[in-house]
Amino acid sequence: MNAPFVARADEVALLDETLDRAGSGMAGAVLLAADAGVGKTRLVQHVAAQATAAGAHVVVTHCVDLGDVGLPYLPFAETLAQLHALAPGVVDEIVAARPALARLMPGQPAAADGSANRLQLFEGLVEVLGAVGTAGHPLLLVVEDVHWADSSSRDVLRFLVSRLRDQHLLLVASYRTDDLHRRHPWRPVAAELARHPRVQRLDLRPFTPDELREFTVAVTGASVPEQSLRRVVDRSEGNAYFAQELLEAGTDADELPWSLAEVLRARLEGLDPEVQQLVRVASVAGRRVDERLLRAAVGD
Numbered sequence: 295m296n297a298p299f300v301a302r303a304d305e306v307a308l309l310d311e312t313l314d315r316a317g318s319g320m321a322g323a324v325l326l327a328a329d330a331g332v333g334k335t336r337l338v339q340h341v342a343a344q345a346t347a348a349g350a351h352v353v354v355t356h357c358v359d360l361g362d363v364g365l366p367y368l369p370f371a372e373t374l375a376q377l378h379a380l381a382p383g384v385v386d387e388i389v390a391a392r393p394a395l396a397r398l399m400p401g402q403p404a405a406a407d408g409s410a411n412r413l414q415l416f417e418g419l420v421e422v423l424g425a426v427g428t429a430g431h432p433l434l435l436v437v438e439d440v441h442w443a444d445s446s447s448r449d450v451l452r453f454l455v456s457r458l459r460d461q462h463l464l465l466v467a468s469y470r471t472d473d474l475h476r477r478h479p480w481r482p483v484a485a486e487l488a489r490h491p492r493v494q495r496l497d498l499r500p501f502t503p504d505e506l507r508e509f510t511v512a513v514t515g516a517s518v519p520e521q522s523l524r525r526v527v528d529r530s531e532g533n534a535y536f537a538q539e540l541l542e543a544g545t546d547a548d549e550l551p552w553s554l555a556e557v558l559r560a561r562l563e564g565l566d567p568e569v570q571q572l573v574r575v576a577s578v579a580g581r582r583v584d585e586r587l588l589r590a591a592v593g594d
């Protein structure tokens with residue numbers, strides 16, 4: 295069960311304001327960045343629920359970790375399917391006028407991937423995204439985990455941002471900062487997008503100790519002794535996911551904290567023995583390890 299939503303008043307206010315502006319015809323985008331487990335998904339879920347209640351259209355799609363190649367346009371195929379469910383007439387009309395867009399629709403044959411088709415597909419997507427939201431009822435498009443976006447989807451995001459004008463549209467793209475190694479392909483794209491005047495970057499911080507206290511009450515339904523709370527603060531460094539794991543591992547608040555190591559070990563025990571061995575070796579290398587070094591060390 296999800297704990298009640300806590301903290302994040304400034305972030306919610308910023309997203310609400312940008313969505314309000316989108317509702318009055320000033321399209322925008324927000325890049326929501328944080329380490330895994332800090333609370334990106336929960337924040338957008340919260341804002342999305344409020345937005346829906348206030349009459350906005352909401353579409354939430356996800357990028358998936360499919361390695362280097364990925365599935366081209368995956369989050370936007372999902373977007374188009376959801377938009378079709380929201381406004382079938384609008385989508386069908388635009389797809390009919392821009393046949394290249396049909397390749398994103400379920401059960402459609404893929405059109406050749408020439409540059410003319412690509413442009414038509416990009417323009418078609420921007421048109422659909424611009425056609426669904428109306429004054430006072432903007433479209434909130436959330437694309438989660440764009441650090442996993444394939445290169446076509448990254449291109450769509452860049453194109454879309456370059457076309458933000460008077461659409462009733464807010465794009466929120468979330469990504470994990472801890473996953474972005476130096477040559478990660480999302481890095482230059484994020485930097486480029488962040489320079490665009492319609493784009494705001496929202497760096498979600500880990501919880502402060504006070505926020506973590508509030509979170510603790512939300513998770514456990516009770517207040518936790520100060521000393522236990524301090525240990526959760528230290529061990530989780532304000533990361534909501536880690537804090538939650540630590541709190542849930544302790545059945546009795548007095549017995550808090552179980553060390554995160556124990557929580558992690560319990561998880562690791564569920565893995566294949568070979569994977570466990572890999573993790574054991576990787577763990578002595580610190581937070582990051584070069585793949586070649588790791589291969590050499592495990593004798594692959």
Ligand SMILES: Nc1ncnc2c1ncn2[C@@H]1O[C@H](COP(=O)(O)OP(=O)(O)O)[C@@H](O)[C@H]1O
Nearest residue numbers: 297298299300330331332333334335336534535
């Ligand atoms: N503001 C919040 N209020 C209540 N629970 C939260 C909040 N932020 C995060 N959580 C919880 O912490 C966990 C990790 O958050 P999540 O949004 O999944 O992180 P991320 O998407 O950044 O990896 C989830 O169980 C989530 O429900």
Ligand SMILES: [Mg+2]
Nearest residue numbers: 334335336438
């Ligand atoms: Mg998430």
